[in-house]
Amino acid sequence: MDIKLIKTDADYRAALTEIETLMGATLDSPEGERLDLLVTLVEAYERHHYPMDLPDPVEAIRFEMEQKGLTPKDLEPMIGRSNRVYEILNRKRPLTLKMIWRLHRDLGIPAESLIKPPHKPASL
Template sequence: MTLTFNRETYAIAVPIQMQYNVTSRGVGARQCRAPTGVPHVNDNCYSLLAKSQPKVIKTDEENEQAIALAQELSHRVNRTLEESALLDLLVTLIEKYQDEHYPIEESTAHSMLLHLIDAQSVKEPELVAILGSREVVSQVMSGKQEITQEMAKVLANFFHVDTSLFEN
């Protein structure tokens, strides 16, 4: 069965039938129930769906809201199957939005070296000691010289990482 929120349609694992109480004052509270033959499902799920109204994320604000709800669900101790399904849907929607709006560029050996130097607060004299000369360090740091296989081995050993991080 599918649900449609804000013109977006999502498949859900639990079919729902919505009923409305119509009174002289208008439409009353919604009631959710499983169709005949389908076991009863936690009503908490329906209030969660109504609250979250999962949809394709189109703005940073919607992304932040989805992240907040996903974090809330992921830290819930006794998460129900329905809450787990909603969490999976939210994670998929968040990943889609972030892949489209914040693509991660492929790293290069040079960018990886610069990151490791910054992250570990490595100073130039330390690099000179392992690479051999100030000129080589300057050339490698500026990107004017490629990192050789021998340099990759020495750098990987120094930073305690795999040599493949320094391969282009």
């Protein structure tokens, strides 16, 4: 099996093209093993060249609320009274460590997103 590291954009595009042709391969076949190796190499290349940034804390909370059909009232056990929830959601107050722990535990929001410095909206 002749597989090389993906070092250039041309290597990356060629690997994607080959992956597309191998998509129907059986897992335990030589083609399936080649597909698995190519996908691993492409993922490594993408992680290095196209890193995904984590959302800021409020965006992460709003996303989980939308996905789980939650209202601000549902966040009260994790954040505090309703006025505190709205202060957090409107970026008027930062999350405390205790809030971060609870949001991570109860909603499964990655702690890395919750501790990230909040996004500052552009001023007019």
